[in-house]
Amino acid sequence: MNKLIVSPSPHDENFVKTHSIMLQVIMALMPALGVSIYIFGPRVVPLTAVCVGSCILFEYVCRRLMKRDNTIGDMSAAVTGLLLAMNLPVTAPYWMAVVGSFVAIVIVKQLFGGIGQNFANPAITARIVLMVGFPTINHWIKPLEYDYDAVSSATPLVLAKKGEELPSYLDMFLGKTGGSLGETCALALLLGGLYLAARKIISLAAPLSFIGSLFIFSWIAGDDPLYQILAGGVFLGAFFMATDYATTPITQKGKVVFGLGCGIITFVIRHFGSYPEGVSFSILLMNVLTPYIEELTRNKPFGAKEVQKNEG
Amino acid sequence: MKKLKGIKLKHRKNTENCATVDFPIPQKVRIPMSMNMGAACQPLVKVGDQVKVGQKIGDTDVPFSVPVHSGVSGKVTAVSDYRTAMGAVCKIVEIETDGQQTVSEEVRPPEVNDKESFLKAVRESGACGLGGAGFPTHIKLNPKTPIDTLIINGAECEPYITADYREMIECPDDVIGGVKMIKDMLGIKNAKLAIEANKPEAIKNFEEMAKNDDTIDIITLPSVYPQGAEKIIIYNSTGVVVKEGELPADGGVIVINISTVAFLYRYMQDGMPLVKRRITVDGNAVGEPKNVSAVIGTPFREILEFCKTDMDAMIKLIGGGPMMGMSIPDVEMPVVKTSNALLAIKSYDVSKTTSCIRCGRCVRVCPMELVPADIDRAYRIRNIDELKKLNVLLCMNCGSCTYVCPANRKLAETNQLAKALIPRK
Ligand code: SF4
Ligand code: SF4
Numbered sequence: 001m002n003k004l005i006v007s008p009s010p011h012d013e014n015f016v017k018t019h020s021i022m023l024q025v026i027m028a029l030m031p032a033l034g035v036s037i038y039i040f041g042p043r044v045v046p047l048t049a050v051c052v053g054s055c056i057l058f059e060y061v062c063r064r065l066m067k068r069d070n071t072i073g074d075m076s077a078a079v080t081g082l083l084l085a086m087n088l089p090v091t092a093p094y095w096m097a098v099v100g101s102f103v104a105i106v107i108v109k110q111l112f113g114g115i116g117q118n119f120a121n122p123a124i125t126a127r128i129v130l131m132v133g134f135p136t137i138n139h140w141i142k143p144l145e146y147d148y149d150a151v152s153s154a155t156p157l158v159l160a161k162k163g164e165e166l167p168s169y170l171d172m173f174l175g176k177t178g179g180s181l182g183e184t185c186a187l188a189l190l191l192g193g194l195y196l197a198a199r200k201i202i203s204l205a206a207p208l209s210f211i212g213s214l215f216i217f218s219w220i221a222g223d224d225p226l227y228q229i230l231a232g233g234v235f236l237g238a239f240f241m242a243t244d245y246a247t248t249p250i251t252q253k254g255k256v257v258f259g260l261g262c263g264i265i266t267f268v269i270r271h272f273g274s275y276p277e278g279v280s281f282s283i284l285l286m287n288v289l290t291p292y293i294e295e296l297t298r299n300k301p302f303g304a305k306e307v308q309k310n311e312g
Numbered sequence: 313m314k315k316l317k318g319i320k321l322k323h324r325k326n327t328e329n330c331a332t333v334d335f336p337i338p339q340k341v342r343i344p345m346s347m348n349m350g351a352a353c354q355p356l357v358k359v360g361d362q363v364k365v366g367q368k369i370g371d372t373d374v375p376f377s378v379p380v381h382s383g384v385s386g387k388v389t390a391v392s393d394y395r396t397a398m399g400a401v402c403k404i405v406e407i408e409t410d411g412q413q414t415v416s417e418e419v420r421p422p423e424v425n426d427k428e429s430f431l432k433a434v435r436e437s438g439a440c441g442l443g444g445a446g447f448p449t450h451i452k453l454n455p456k457t458p459i460d461t462l463i464i465n466g467a468e469c470e471p472y473i474t475a476d477y478r479e480m481i482e483c484p485d486d487v488i489g490g491v492k493m494i495k496d497m498l499g500i501k502n503a504k505l506a507i508e509a510n511k512p513e514a515i516k517n518f519e520e521m522a523k524n525d526d527t528i529d530i531i532t533l534p535s536v537y538p539q540g541a542e543k544i545i546i547y548n549s550t551g552v553v554v555k556e557g558e559l560p561a562d563g564g565v566i567v568i569n570i571s572t573v574a575f576l577y578r579y580m581q582d583g584m585p586l587v588k589r590r591i592t593v594d595g596n597a598v599g600e601p602k603n604v605s606a607v608i609g610t611p612f613r614e615i616l617e618f619c620k621t622d623m624d625a626m627i628k629l630i631g632g633g634p635m636m637g638m639s640i641p642d643v644e645m646p647v648v649k650t651s652n653a654l655l656a657i658k659s660y661d662v663s664k665t666t667s668c669i670r671c672g673r674c675v676r677v678c679p680m681e682l683v684p685a686d687i688d689r690a691y692r693i694r695n696i697d698e699l700k701k702l703n704v705l706l707c708m709n710c711g712s713c714t715y716v717c718p719a720n721r722k723l724a725e726t727n728q729l730a731k732a733l734i735p736r737k
Contacts, residue, residue: 005628005660006641008725010711012321012471012634013661018669018718074666116669116719203672250672250685299681301703302316303543305556 018115022075024201028192029082029240035175035185040090041146044181048085050094054101055081062110076115080104083123086182086236087280088130091139091148100126120287121247124237124280127180131280140178155179156231157270157277172230183233193239202243205252206259210238213263221271228270237262237279247287254290254297261286261293313551316544318536319677319712321635323510324471327592332478332603335618337409341384341609344394345370345402347648348446351377352402361388364416366584368436369405378440378448378649382407383587383607385414397631397638397645404646407609421583430497437579438586438649443468443476443540443569444632446650449576452568453498455561462500463549464491466507466514466570467533467540470633473653475590478603479571480507480514483578487570488521490577491528494568505570506531506549508539537635538710542567544679556706571652586649593619595655597626606647613643616656625658635711666719674713674723680706684713684723691730704730 037044059077063070071077084100104122112118130137140155141147155178159166167177175185182189196202211229219225228234238259242248248258262282269278286293346352353370357363363382370380386409394404422433435450443465464487468476480487491503505522507515509532522528531549533539543554545567552563560566575586587608594601599620606615612631616623629640632653640654674684683702690698704727713723 001623001643002625002627004626004639004641004643005662006639007628008639008722008728009637009709010635010715010724011628011630011637011639011655011657011660013715013717013720016673016716016718017663017720018666021669021671021718069666071666076669114667116667245670245672250670250675250683299675299683301556301681301706302547302679303553303555304703304706 018074018076021201022079024196024199025079025240026075026082028196028201029086029182031188031191032086032182032185032236033082035188036086036181039143039175039184040141040181041148043090043148047088047090047092047094047097047181048082050097051085051088051101052078052081054098055084055105058101058105059110062106063114066110068114071115074115077105080109080122083182083240084126086240087123087127087180087233089137089140089180091141092130092137096130096134096137100130103129116246118246119290120284121241121244124241124283124287128280128284143176143178143184155277156227160227160231166227169226169230172227177231180233183236186230186235189235189239193235196239196243202239203252203255205255206242206248206262207238209256209259210234210242210262210266213260214266217264217267218271221267223271228267232277233279234266237283241283242286247290249290249293249297251294251297251299253299254293257293257297258286258290261289316536316547316679317677317681318534318538318544318679319716320535321471321537323535324594325474325477325510326472327594327601327603328474328477330474330478330601330603332482332590332605335604335606335610335615337384337411337413337607338610338614340389340406340408340611341382341607342394342404342406342611342646343369343380343382343609344396344404344646344648345380346396346400347380347608348378348440348448348650349376350374350448350451352400353377353380355391355403355405357388357391357405359388359391362386363388363407364414366419366587367416368418368585370403376448376451378450379436379438379585381438381585381587383609384409385412386410396648397640419583419585421581422579424497424580427497427499433580434576436585437576439572439576439579440586440649441569442571442575442589442650442652444636444650444652449568449572452566453494455559455566457561457564459498459500459561459564459566460502461550461565462491462495462498462503463545463565463567464503464505464570464573465540465545465567466505466511467545468511469508469538469540470635470637470653472594472655473592473633474603475592475652476569476571477511477514478590479574480511480518483574484514484517484521486574486577488518488528490573490575493577493580494573495527502527502529504529504531504549506533506539506545508533509535537712538679538708541679541708541710543708556703589647589649589651591615591647591651592653593621593656594653595630595657597622597656597658608647608649610647611644612640612647612654615647615654616643621656622658626656628657628660630655630657635715636709663720665721668719668721671718673716673718677712677716679710679712680708682707684727685721687730688721688723688726691726691733694733696733699730700734705734707731
């Protein structure tokens with residue numbers, strides 16, 4: 001007879017594990033990746049591969065150097081790599097993809113203790129670092145032409161800032177506009193997001209309050225609200241970044257506040273700022289505020305004595 | 313009324329249609345002097361003594377305790393030291409049975425004419441909560457504050473277990489009789505029989521039986537774990553919120569397990585104390601899952617063999633349900649008063665605990681609205697103030713958070729360790 005295993009309760013568990021969650025996120029990004037290949041051409045594939053590969057490599061090396069367990073099996077590095085790729089223009093040089101991966105994995109994630117410990121979204125931070133540090137990266141090509149050397153075209157948001165003619169709503173919804181790899185096709189992102197929500201991997205609280213508040217504020221301010229939510233990285237940010245586990249609040253209430261903050265900041269940057277895109281900054285800013293949001297939106301435990309001040 | 317959180321578990325009530333079978337009297341029983349909450353008893357017998365069925369063999373002067381009786385007739389062959397599955401240390405009485413099952417003269421219906429004599433009889437019956445917690449019943453039935461609702465816990469929310477369900481199906485008259493008896497003796501106006509929705513037959517049956525009695529309500533609880541937890545069942549059947557540090561009685565309710573009620577009713581008729589109980593035997597190492605009625609003190613090994621358990625494949629044995637039951641370290645341990653289930657398991661995931669990914673699943677399921685991930689973090693740095701702020705003392709160890717955690721963090725266990733850090737007032 002075996003020696004019986006003695007352990008505290010519970011003795012049963014469900015089979016959703018970290019790596020299976022990450023795998024689902026990768027699955028959910030597949031439609032957007034597919035559309036991206038269609039819109040921006042074959043270069044999408046190697047660029048994505050470089051991002052994913054270098055993220056996994058950096059994760060592995062980092063953990064080795066820090067003498068910690070190897071964590072590439074949890075697939076989170078692959079997700080980060082994929083998200084980073086989604087945030088790059090198709091013309092981004094490969095070395096820049098590697099730099100982005102370095103920033104995302106080494107600086108943002110592992111230096112803060114690895115999965116779950118980082119306060120800022122790795123892919124978003126890497127995107128911002130690249131956009132600010134290497135402005136030449138902002139080189140957008142026309143959709144469906146696959147001409148990587150063409151003179152820089154512009155994203156709808158840039159066109160709008162300049163007051164030029166805009167693509168149709170339908171083209172924007174389907175992704176036939178300039179932009180980074182994964183952000184243009186709202187439909188594909190919506191599909192992925194709804195899939196994750198249906199599998200209970202993400203909650204729709206943050207995406208809805210993000211997109212909803214951006215819509216309402218733009219409308220009040222007299223911008224074209226539909227256009228505002230379809231343009232730029234709103235859907236990518238709302239469904240895949242504002243739902244990141246580590247860098248957004250853990251409670252439902254907190255998630256709503258987070259999304260609201262993102263929507264408002266995006267609106268403010270776009271409406272009042274000189275910068276055409278605000279999604280990345282808004283998410284990063286809200287990442288920083290997340291601990292405070294969590295503090296303020298803590299659930300009131302069932303039957304707790306009412307001693308805390310943040311009642312309600 | 314707000315809907316409390318919880319998780320949907322596979323019910324796995326494989327034995328719900330298994331009528332209780334009597335387990336034959338074993339050759340030897342070992343009866344621990346501590347089987348429930350409260351003080352351990354001192355043995356009243358010594359080696360060489362003859363004992364009979366129903367004879368009291370252990371007791372103590374401490375009021376928060378329950379006496380112990382023998383379920384067999386035979387000779388005491390040893391009185392030794394014993395460590396229970398809960399870790400308590402007490403004496404254990406070993407009796408070699410003679411197969412006669414001679415009933416003791418002590419066994420006769422108690423004389424009950426008022427509340428005081430009723431409560432005395434309850435203690436003498438050896439009753440404690442049969443749902444697993446083992447709270448002394450005579451203490452529970454004697455609260456300091458007035459009670460207006462008696463809740464009968466028929467949730468049986470843990471997977472596998474059908475012991476209470478079989479009581480409801482096999483002895484419904486004892487249940488209803490017991491409810492009326494307790495209500496009358498204690499002067500409680502209303503009773504609510506709360507049963508989880510996955511037992512429609514029992515619910516229908518009791519609704520029929522209580523049709524003409526408007527002091528007994530049948531409540532259908534949602535099939536969401538953990539309905540059987542005291543605070544949850546109270547809220548879901550009466551709307552009363554039991555505040556931190558308070559007892560259900562402070563809210564005017566008491567909760568009592570359904571099998572305990574039926575047992576008390578029978579005891580008042582025939583005077584046979586708690587010496588036997590129904591156990592659900594199941595789990596993937598068990599060849600023939602069953603409900604058996606076994607004498608307290610029967611070694612688990614014999615029951616497992618009786619149910620054709622693959623002893624070589626079994627790697628884990630659980631006394632109680634998979635969510636809140638206790639690991640049993642040794643198959644020779646005996647059936648005790650609180651043994652409602654015995655689960656023999658042959659596969660157990662021992663995957664490593666990894667970092668919290670802050671997915672929020674633990675928060676989503678905690679019925680007490682706690683934030684287990686934050687408690688875990690605060691516990692690791694021993695931040696007692698933070699632990700207090702996170703209300704860790706409210707955790708009822710239901711196990712839901714650990715169950716759902718994708719990083720295999722042992723959150724429920726951590727919470728119990730964290731509780732121990734907080735100084736009691
Ligand atoms: S369920 Fe586990 S991984 Fe998820 S937040 Fe809770 S502790 Fe962290
Ligand atoms: S064990 Fe405690 S913290 Fe975990 S779900 Fe149950 S009550 Fe909540």
